[in-house]
Amino acid sequence: MSISVRNINKRFGSFQALNDVSLDIPSGELVALLGPSGSGKTTLLRVIAGLESPLPGGSILFQDEEVKERSAHDRQVGFVFQHYALFHHMSVFENVAFGLRVQPRGIRPSRKEISDRVRSLLALVQLEAFANHYPRQLSGGQRQRIALARALAVEPTVLLLDEPFGALDAKVRIELRRWLRRLHDEIHITSVFVTHDQEEALEVSDRVVVMNHGRVEQVGTPEEVYNHPANPFVYHFLGAVNHFAARVENGRAFVAGAELPAPEFAGRAAAAAVGYVRPHEIEIIRQSGEGAAIPALVRMTNGAGPMARIDLERIEDGEAIEVVLSRERFEELELRAGETVYLVPRRLRLFADDAQSLAQPATV
Amino acid sequence: MKVGHMKIAFRRPSVLPGFGVTLGFTLFYLSLIVLLPLMALAMRTSDLTWSAFVEIVTAPRVVAAFRLSFGTSLVAATINTVFGFIVAWVLVRYPFPGRRLVDAMVDLPFAMPTAVSGIALTTLFVGNGWIGRWLEPLGIQVAFTWLGIVMALILIGLPFVVRAVQPALEDLEIEMEEAAASLGARRSQTFVRVILPSVAPALLTGFAMAFARSLGEYGSVIFIAGNLPMKTEIVPLLIVSNLEQYNYPGATAIALVMLLTSFVFLLFINGLQWWTRRHRMKGIS
Numbered sequence: 001m002s003i004s005v006r007n008i009n010k011r012f013g014s015f016q017a018l019n020d021v022s023l024d025i026p027s028g029e030l031v032a033l034l035g036p037s038g039s040g041k042t043t044l045l046r047v048i049a050g051l052e053s054p055l056p057g058g059s060i061l062f063q064d065e066e067v068k069e070r071s072a073h074d075r076q077v078g079f080v081f082q083h084y085a086l087f088h089h090m091s092v093f094e095n096v097a098f099g100l101r102v103q104p105r106g107i108r109p110s111r112k113e114i115s116d117r118v119r120s121l122l123a124l125v126q127l128e129a130f131a132n133h134y135p136r137q138l139s140g141g142q143r144q145r146i147a148l149a150r151a152l153a154v155e156p157t158v159l160l161l162d163e164p165f166g167a168l169d170a171k172v173r174i175e176l177r178r179w180l181r182r183l184h185d186e187i188h189i190t191s192v193f194v195t196h197d198q199e200e201a202l203e204v205s206d207r208v209v210v211m212n213h214g215r216v217e218q219v220g221t222p223e224e225v226y227n228h229p230a231n232p233f234v235y236h237f238l239g240a241v242n243h244f245a246a247r248v249e250n251g252r253a254f255v256a257g258a259e260l261p262a263p264e265f266a267g268r269a270a271a272a273a274v275g276y277v278r279p280h281e282i283e284i285i286r287q288s289g290e291g292a293a294i295p296a297l298v299r300m301t302n303g304a305g306p307m308a309r310i311d312l313e314r315i316e317d318g319e320a321i322e323v324v325l326s327r328e329r330f331e332e333l334e335l336r337a338g339e340t341v342y343l344v345p346r347r348l349r350l351f352a353d354d355a356q357s358l359a360q361p362a363t364v
Numbered sequence: 365m366k367v368g369h370m371k372i373a374f375r376r377p378s379v380l381p382g383f384g385v386t387l388g389f390t391l392f393y394l395s396l397i398v399l400l401p402l403m404a405l406a407m408r409t410s411d412l413t414w415s416a417f418v419e420i421v422t423a424p425r426v427v428a429a430f431r432l433s434f435g436t437s438l439v440a441a442t443i444n445t446v447f448g449f450i451v452a453w454v455l456v457r458y459p460f461p462g463r464r465l466v467d468a469m470v471d472l473p474f475a476m477p478t479a480v481s482g483i484a485l486t487t488l489f490v491g492n493g494w495i496g497r498w499l500e501p502l503g504i505q506v507a508f509t510w511l512g513i514v515m516a517l518i519l520i521g522l523p524f525v526v527r528a529v530q531p532a533l534e535d536l537e538i539e540m541e542e543a544a545a546s547l548g549a550r551r552s553q554t555f556v557r558v559i560l561p562s563v564a565p566a567l568l569t570g571f572a573m574a575f576a577r578s579l580g581e582y583g584s585v586i587f588i589a590g591n592l593p594m595k596t597e598i599v600p601l602l603i604v605s606n607l608e609q610y611n612y613p614g615a616t617a618i619a620l621v622m623l624l625t626s627f628v629f630l631l632f633i634n635g636l637q638w639w640t641r642r643h644r645m646k647g648i649s
Contacts (some may be wrong), residue, residue: 051542073546
């Protein structure tokens, strides 16, 4: 079932948590709401679930059906909380059965059906053996799987997960998110999960919604948002990045003492810009080629792990730069701390800072 | 060998040493303050022959007093459990102006001399009192009946329930209620299936404390009860009047029965608490 959010606003006191947010989530997709804390991602999720009521105006549609005025218990959403929110006084079995047991008598399944449904859900989350345990006897990862089974028991139209892996340790988190991805491929329920971890969002989801300051900054597949970030915020948020103060003029960019081609600015007047390069998109060479490279000083190298990491310092202004190289290239170069090398950005992403356009007139 | 093994069983290494000293102190203190007087009580009773003892405690006047004391205490503790829960709920859940003041007022029955509360209640509920004058025409007489005793016991028992339930309600995760709602539970279902079971142990504690306190209450009750033998005479009063007549064996015999019955009651409530808490304690240890 698709979800459409239209012009939703939410305010906590004087804090604008959601600022005219509109968003379309296609049926059957697994979508990540990604953003720093305070970006409004959890608020948006809770508004969709009916746990938070937005300001008047706007609408929330589940498959073209307005649900904004419906309370949480009428929306048929499955909600999974960061801290599981399991019922401590109930066994695992009773936790999963809860949503079925509270259904009105007319539509409530029989005892036998409830028992069968719970057993099959416990099998789905691979915890059949724990039916008679209590939540406190389970590990964090197990509890979150039970919370998921409990949410799925009522056959929700959409599944909403609020930082579902946030309370788990690193290894369990990775296992569980891959497991969630496989589960989603099996059951294909429209799912939205909130995360502040870009790696998690990029790895698991079909589509990433990047949020900041109560607004949606960009929506796209993981490849789109990573490779074609719409703005500096998205670029920054999705992974490590080096940034340079730059000047663009008529198809050329002047960055830290180097002159590089910038075809997207062809025919534009001189302007201040910010350039972004990811650490693995920089080539290190020993010889400068006609000013097309940025001179830098090697400060430290770290060859542990599948990729080598090199910390450098720009000679021009002493700013730090991080470069990631393949092992082969790293061993071939034999870099030593203190030596001077030249950096060639393979992919430089420039964002013109229009507010600070240089006063200098164009010289075309 | 055996001793060494025992030590390992219940003495875990901890940052703060002093298990031996504190346990010793606890046992000594409890013996001095609690056990010694109770021993004396039992000793005094042993002056009586068994048949004399039975005769005293099965006298119709004594049985009536027991029935009244336990009956009114049960009723008052039950009422307190319901309304104490509501008071605690309001104090925990809703920030309203003057909440701290109301919160402090809950403790007043703790602090007030019980005789003062007794006299105050009597003044309210007698035939021409502020409340009594409206109830009397309806045929409801509170002062000098068992209803009056219940009123007094409700007053002094309320803080026990509120103070027992408050922390449990504060610890209740709002998320559990949200989870219940998102699973389709209506508010009443969330309350009955999620909130109530979660605070049940605390409610039982509050009930037990209010009940125990009510059983022993003397000061506030004697003013409003009227103290008619067979009708509105509570056990503590019976004990005092026996003492005033220098009938020490009679007083101690009644007291001993009172003590044993209360003990059984509290043991039962404790068992119930253990039973409701059992699940959540699993896995923690």
